[in-house]
Every structure is written in structure tokens, then in C-alpha cells.
Amino acid sequence: MIISVGIIGYTGRMGQAIARTVETHSAASLAGGLTRTTPVGGKDNRPFIVTDKPEELFPECDVLIDFSHASATSHYAQIAAQYGKPFLSGTTGLDKDSLAALHEVSAKIPVLYTTNTSLSLVVVKQMARVAARLLKDQDYDVSILDKHHRWKKDAPSGTALTLGKAVLEGNDGKHPPVYSSIRSGAIVGEHDILFAGTGENITIQHVVTDRRVFARGAVQAALWLAGQKPGYYIMDDVLEIGG
Ligand SMILES: NC(=O)c1ccc[n+]([C@@H]2O[C@H](COP(=O)([O-])OP(=O)(O)OC[C@H]3O[C@@H](n4cnc5c(N)ncnc54)[C@H](OP(=O)(O)O)[C@@H]3O)[C@@H](O)[C@H]2O)c1
Structure with missing residues (x-):
């Protein structure tokens, strides 16, 4: 089964590394990327969506990967929950309210939050x-x-x-x-x-030494997350490491 991935923070250093990893992954396909500043059109001129509108991207995805900004992550997690889409975030610097929001939406969707996807x-x-x-x-x-x-x-x-x-x-x-x-x-x-x-x-x-390490870990974890029940997960769960 091919898992369709959407990337929040698509234009960023990590967003681009994740896009390249997804494109070459045998079990994943790139649904598209969400960006703030440079939406460059829909499926008409490329095989995936690049948009600043979550409502155009999220319904097309089996799982969302967020590497954006601490001020944005909880907002996108809440929208992901509206669409019932699993949500992985590697964005760092989240405050207590944002972390609480991730916990809250994890009652509805699988959420994996990690500050390091290696x-x-x-x-x-x-x-x-x-x-x-x-x-x-x-x-x-x-x-x-x-x-x-x-x-x-x-x-x-x-x-x-x-x-x-x-x-x-x-x-x-x-x-x-x-x-x-x-x-x-x-x-x-x-x-x-x-x-x-x-x-x-x-x-x-x-x-x-190579950002692709984070990208590979993020994609592996996202593919795993797509098959999980609603709940709050960390990278240890992906590797099935207890305590
Ligand atoms: N978990 C891990 O393993 C790991 C590894 C590396 C980095 N990180 C973290 O991942 C995050 C991104 O890192 P990066 O190096 O890729 O940063 P970056 O190159 O600055 O990219 C950030 C991306 O987020 C978007 N963005 C910024 N503010 C936003 C907002 N308010 N709303 C929506 N989108 C916003 C930017 O979009 P525009 O281009 O439209 O501005 C850009 O696409 C950081 O928090 C970083 O610390 C985590």
C-alpha cells in the first residue's frame, strides 16, 4: 500500500529534504506541500499540490508531516484533526499551550511529536x-x-x-x-x-552530518503513524523501545 504524504513547511530546509525522501520511497507518494509565501499552483502544472490552503492539501493525504514553525504547529494539528489525518511534527520550540493542543487532538487522530527524527x-x-x-x-x-x-x-x-x-x-x-x-x-x-x-x-x-537522516526518520515514522489508532506517540514507539 502506498501512503500519501503532505508536508507542512514544504519550502524549508527540512521540508525539501522530506519531499526528496518521499519521492524516492517505494511505500510513499508526495501528495504535496503547504507553504505560506510561495504557492505555485495545483496539480495542473506538477504531479503534486503546492498550496497555502490546508483545505486543498489535507484531504489528499494519508499522513501529514510538519516541519514549520513553533507558532504554527498546533494550528495545523487542529486542522488535521478536522480531516481525521494522522499528524507528525518535528518542529521545535513549541510552548506549553502548543504541546497541550497536540495532546488534545491526539484523542481524535494519531499524533507523533518529536524534536529529533533521527x-x-x-x-x-x-x-x-x-x-x-x-x-x-x-x-x-x-x-x-x-x-x-x-x-x-x-x-x-x-x-x-x-x-x-x-x-x-x-x-x-x-x-x-x-x-x-x-x-x-x-x-x-x-x-x-x-x-x-x-x-x-x-x-x-x-x-x-546530513539532514537526510532527519528526513528518513520522519518519513519512516510517518508511514508507521499512518497505521496507528488515535493517540500520542514518540519516536520510541516507532522503534518499539519501552521506557
Ligand atoms: N525533529 C527534527 O529532527 C528536526 C530536524 C531539523 C529541524 N527541525 C525543526 O524543524 C523546523 C523547520 O526547520 P528548517 O530548518 O526546515 O526551517 P526553515 O528552513 O526555516 O523552514 C521552515 C518552513 O516553515 C514554514 N513556516 C515558517 N513559519 C511558518 C508559519 N508561521 N506558518 C506556516 N509555515 C511557516 C516556512 O515557510 P515559508 O517558506 O513560506 O516561510 C518554511 O517552509 C524547525 O523548528 C527546526 O528546529 C527538527
């Missing part, structure tokens, strides 16, 4: 949780450093905060992580979790 990041998160738990009663400070390209709007990154949450779950909040961020050049995405003792350090590092 599949290996799921493994790194588990490693961070385990290391934090094992060092919980020891004299260690925890720091999380994220490095991203100069255009990234939020800091610390959503992934840094997700890793920080895993650390806090592991050590019951005993050593809260300190965050720092570097925004420089075209760095795709790097995260270091440093457990610094007195005389020895442990660093867990995750480095992405």
Missing part, C-alpha cells in the same frame, strides 16, 4: 538515561551542549531539552543538566551529554 537519537536518549541513573549518587555534573547552523532559531535545541529530560528521569532530578549552545556555520546537528566527575569524564555524543 532513529539513532532514540538510542542516545536511552544511553543518557542509563548513565544518569548509574551516576545518580556520585559526584558528577551533567552538561548538554548542542551545536547547530547559524539559522537555527531556538536555543537550547529541542533535542538538548529532550536529552535533558531523559537525564532527569534517570537521576530523579539529582543532577540537573546545564545547557549551552553554539550556532555556527552550516552544522546540521550535534549533541554532547557530558558527565563530568573530579578526575574523569564521560561524553555521550551524537553527530548528524
Whole structure:
């Protein structure tokens, strides 16, 4: 079965990477993209829709992938719920109200929210949780450093905060992580979790050098989401990793 995918934030760096991934995927087809500023016509002049009107795109999709802006995600999730369409968002920097809105619509549609669609990041998160738990009663400070390209709007990154949450779950909040961020050049995405003792350090590092990693993970997760019941999901569910 071919799953038809719609992309919110189609003109963006991630939107374009996801479009290319969908176009070459054997189990997916590109229904089209939603954009704010440059709608370039409907199906007449290309095999998929590019529009600024959700009502033109959403009914054509089996699943929606949102990589847009924190101020827009909950709005589009609510429209997706009106059309009964599964909704995956990788947009970072969502505030509490936006996250609450995603939880609310997940009563009607499958929703997957993740600040990092790299599949290996799921493994790194588990490693961070385990290391934090094992060092919980020891004299260690925890720091999380994220490095991203100069255009990234939020800091610390959503992934840094997700890793920080895993650390806090592991050590019951005993050593809260300190965050720092570097925004420089075209760095795709790097995260270091440093457990610094007195005389020895442990660093867990995750480095992405190619944005297509996020795109591949997003598409794999979206295809999985299209077959799920309404509910709120995270990347761990895609890989069936518990706790
Ligand atoms: N989860 C992950 O693995 C992951 C990985 C990388 C990035 N991200 C996140 O994904 C998001 C997009 O990243 P990017 O690098 O692709 O950014 P980008 O190149 O700036 O693209 C953003 C896209 O969102 C659209 N957009 C911006 N504001 C909007 C609004 N208010 N309403 C509707 N659409 C809006 C833009 O449309 P116009 O062109 O029309 O302005 C553009 O298509 C960011 O939050 C980023 O942190 C997540």
C-alpha cells in the first residue's frame, strides 16, 4: 500500500529534504506541500499540490508531516484533526499551550511529536538515561551542549531539552543538566551529554552530518503513524523501545 504524504513547511530546509525522501520511497507518494509565501499552483502544472490552503492539501493525504514553525504547529494539528489525518511534527520550540493542543487532538487522530527524527537519537536518549541513573549518587555534573547552523532559531535545541529530560528521569532530578549552545556555520546537528566527575569524564555524543537522516526518520515514522489508532506517540514507539 502506498501512503500519501503532505508536508507542512514544504519550502524549508527540512521540508525539501522530506519531499526528496518521499519521492524516492517505494511505500510513499508526495501528495504535496503547504507553504505560506510561495504557492505555485495545483496539480495542473506538477504531479503534486503546492498550496497555502490546508483545505486543498489535507484531504489528499494519508499522513501529514510538519516541519514549520513553533507558532504554527498546533494550528495545523487542529486542522488535521478536522480531516481525521494522522499528524507528525518535528518542529521545535513549541510552548506549553502548543504541546497541550497536540495532546488534545491526539484523542481524535494519531499524533507523533518529536524534536529529533533521527532513529539513532532514540538510542542516545536511552544511553543518557542509563548513565544518569548509574551516576545518580556520585559526584558528577551533567552538561548538554548542542551545536547547530547559524539559522537555527531556538536555543537550547529541542533535542538538548529532550536529552535533558531523559537525564532527569534517570537521576530523579539529582543532577540537573546545564545547557549551552553554539550556532555556527552550516552544522546540521550535534549533541554532547557530558558527565563530568573530579578526575574523569564521560561524553555521550551524537553527530548528524546530513539532514537526510532527519528526513528518513520522519518519513519512516510517518508511514508507521499512518497505521496507528488515535493517540500520542514518540519516536520510541516507532522503534518499539519501552521506557
Ligand atoms: N525533529 C527534527 O529532527 C528536526 C530536524 C531539523 C529541524 N527541525 C525543526 O524543524 C523546523 C523547520 O526547520 P528548517 O530548518 O526546515 O526551517 P526553515 O528552513 O526555516 O523552514 C521552515 C518552513 O516553515 C514554514 N513556516 C515558517 N513559519 C511558518 C508559519 N508561521 N506558518 C506556516 N509555515 C511557516 C516556512 O515557510 P515559508 O517558506 O513560506 O516561510 C518554511 O517552509 C524547525 O523548528 C527546526 O528546529 C527538527
